Amino acid sequence: MIAGAPAAGKGTQCAKIVEKYKLVHISVGDILRDEVKNGTPAGKKAKDFMDRGVLVPDEVVVEMVKARLAEGDVKQRGWLLDGYPRSASQAEAIEKEGIRPDVFLLINVPDELLVERVVGRRLDPQTGAIYHLKYSPPSADIVSRLIQRSDDTEDKCRVRVATHNANVDAVVGYYKDVKVDIDGTQSMQDVFEAICTALDETIAKSDPLEQYC
Ligand code: AP5
DSSP: OEEESTTSSHHHHHHHHHHHHOOEEEEHHHHHHHHHHTTOHHHHHHHHHHHHTSOOOHHHHHHHHHHHHTSHHHHHHOEEEESOOOSHHHHHHHHTTTOOOSOEEEEEOOHHHHHHHHHTEEEOTTTOOEEETTTBOOOTTTGGGOBOOTTOSHHHHHHHHHHHHHHHHHHHHHSGGGEEEEETTSOHHHHHHHHHHHHHHHHHHHOGGGOOO
């Protein structure tokens, strides 16, 4: 599992993690945005909550996540759950199914850095790549096709950060035994190296004969 405030760098790191460790990346935010884009019943319910920067109700999210975790590719390759659980009730829902992470990565970034990261973020709709106008600038040939998320405004960012801060301790409480704190203020590469160290140690502990090569 990977957790952290809005714009802490979860999506950026997940792209690198899945490339190296071949896990299935399950981003609840991405799934919800797809549902909204496709106008599904779940998407229609979720849209207003996402626009306001608050949590989408459990009745929409929990079954969606449980269903995705039950799919074949996940069972075969393992999962990297990004943006779930975000509340005690969501953690409880998967605890009941016996679903627990081997490691819970918590990317820590002080609130004052998050707004700048949010408003400077740009996404490539063709590749899904995440850019930042200052910290990870796109090349000139793709800049015109990049988009900005509708919740990436300063006001909405502040609500999203407050939502995160109100819930994070309850979620962490479920995973204290496997939590690894990651300093998210470092460069993207240094954050990734800290994550790899945590994952490699976890893999080595879980089965010394099957260490990642
Ligand atoms: P979601 O899509 O999950 O958004 P979020 O948690 O707010 O996180 P972000 O995607 O904004 O940030 P990130 O940490 O991935 O950062 P990134 O790598 O892009 O959720 C959206 C909404 O969906 C929620 O508000 C809620 O309504 C709903 N939702 C989702 N899950 C839910 C759930 N479980 N229950 C109910 N509702 C749910 O990086 C950000 C920027 O910073 C980028 O531009 C990047 O280039 C830059 N950057 C990254 N790392 C660094 C670094 N080390 N240094 C400098 N810049 C960096």
